[in-house]
Amino acid sequence: MSEASAVRESSPRDQSPFVEIDRARWSALAPATPHPLDERELVQLRGLGDQLDLREVEEVYQPLSKLLSLYAVGARQLHTATRAFLGDGRPHTPFVIGVAGSVAVGKSTIARLLRELLSRWEDTPRVERVTTDGFLLPTAELSRRGILHRKGFPESYDRRALLRFVSRIKAGAEEVRAPVYSHLTYDRVPNAEIIVRRPDILIVEGLNVLQPPGPGASLAVSDLFDFTIYVDARTSDIAQWYEDRFLALQRGAFTDPRSYFHRYAALDHDEAVRKAREIWREINEPNLVQNILPTRARASLVLRKERDHAVSTVLLRKI
Numbered sequence: 001m002s003e004a005s006a007v008r009e010s011s012p013r014d015q016s017p018f019v020e021i022d023r024a025r026w027s028a029l030a031p032a033t034p035h036p037l038d039e040r041e042l043v044q045l046r047g048l049g050d051q052l053d054l055r056e057v058e059e060v061y062q063p064l065s066k067l068l069s070l071y072a073v074g075a076r077q078l079h080t081a082t083r084a085f086l087g088d089g090r091p092h093t094p095f096v097i098g099v100a101g102s103v104a105v106g107k108s109t110i111a112r113l114l115r116e117l118l119s120r121w122e123d124t125p126r127v128e129r130v131t132t133d134g135f136l137l138p139t140a141e142l143s144r145r146g147i148l149h150r151k152g153f154p155e156s157y158d159r160r161a162l163l164r165f166v167s168r169i170k171a172g173a174e175e176v177r178a179p180v181y182s183h184l185t186y187d188r189v190p191n192a193e194i195i196v197r198r199p200d201i202l203i204v205e206g207l208n209v210l211q212p213p214g215p216g217a218s219l220a221v222s223d224l225f226d227f228t229i230y231v232d233a234r235t236s237d238i239a240q241w242y243e244d245r246f247l248a249l250q251r252g253a254f255t256d257p258r259s260y261f262h263r264y265a266a267l268d269h270d271e272a273v274r275k276a277r278e279i280w281r282e283i284n285e286p287n288l289v290q291n292i293l294p295t296r297a298r299a300s301l302v303l304r305k306e307r308d309h310a311v312s313t314v315l316l317r318k319i
């Protein structure tokens with residue numbers, strides 16, 4: 001194997017669609033992607049994820065943002081060549097990246113970080129991020145359908161509206177609107193929307209973005225993405241992260257009387273741990289096992305995290 005290569009050579013018997021790049025080899029790419037962040041900006045990024053390790057940013061996410069930027073620029077060049085060939089005058093559409101994985105695996109942290117990093121590469125300055133929670137059916141509708149306890153499962157989303165949203169982005173619409181979800185009220189925010197105006201890159205983050213088409217549908221959002229990332233970790237580690245985050249929220253956001261979970265604010269430590277484990281066991285773990293994990297092999301890239309959130313392996317689809 002060549003010293004310069006980050007990629008493990010596949011054996012002739014290797015049937016995997018992915019090349020596997022271990023942490024040491026991946027982080028060896030970092031010096032070749034000098035970060036466009038200064039020290040102060042790098043420290044500010046820490047605000048994005050409570051304990052986000054700056055070494056992790058430099059060694060893992062910086063090279064990843066460069067790779068994504070390469071794909072986005074490559075797609076744009078392909079579009080330009082195709083346009084010249086067809087004599088089509090329309091401009092290229094945003095490069096759309098999907099970020100999938102379990103509740104509490106770190107999707108939001110990674111998506112926010114990638115947004116910051118990608119926007120600093122000169123070819124992709126305009127990067128927007130949307131989360132699919134805005135497309136959850138309103139709480140009243142979930143109750144009416146008797147599926148309030150299945151929040152986050154594929155059927156709890158307005159999948160048609162999400163598909164329409166991404167379709168319009170990929171059709172090159174000037175302005176596309178998405179609904180907004182509040183974790184405080186645990187419901188869609190009335191009269192609020194996000195407006196997306198033809199960014200260079202759009203990151204769409206959500207539990208189910210890699211799902212194949214549902215019953216009776218011929219297309220899913222995953223068919224419209226240009227690149228997809230699956231954030232992967234051991235289920236027992238994710239359960240622990242969920243519990244830790246629940247306890248942090250219990251001491252913070254749940255104390256707000258407007259919070260849907262305000263009733264949990266008064267629980268003592270042991271009761272809160274029991275509650276977090278119950279929600280994990282009854283909602284989020286079954287959703288991970290039944291719906292989310294089976295979509296992992298559909299991703300363009302898989303980030304495998306260890307207990308301390310450090311990425312140990314990157315799997316990249318062979319090209």
Ligand SMILES: Nc1ncnc2c1ncn2[C@@H]1O[C@H](COP(=O)(O)OP(=O)(O)O)[C@@H](O)[C@H]1O
Nearest residue numbers: 049050051052103104105106107108109245309
């Ligand atoms: N790379 C990371 N380093 C350290 N902590 C992280 C990292 N990614 C996520 N976390 C923590 O793990 C928890 C879950 O992350 P979050 O991004 O909220 O997950 P999701 O959006 O998948 O539900 C949060 O408490 C977050 O601060």
Ligand SMILES: CC(C)(COP(=O)(O)O)[C@@H](O)C(=O)NCCC(=O)O
Nearest residue numbers: 103131132133151152205206207283
């Ligand atoms: C809002 C979510 C469904 C995540 O939505 P996403 O943005 O991934 O579409 C999830 O964070 C959630 O609230 N799940 C319900 C069970 C729980 O409270 O953990």
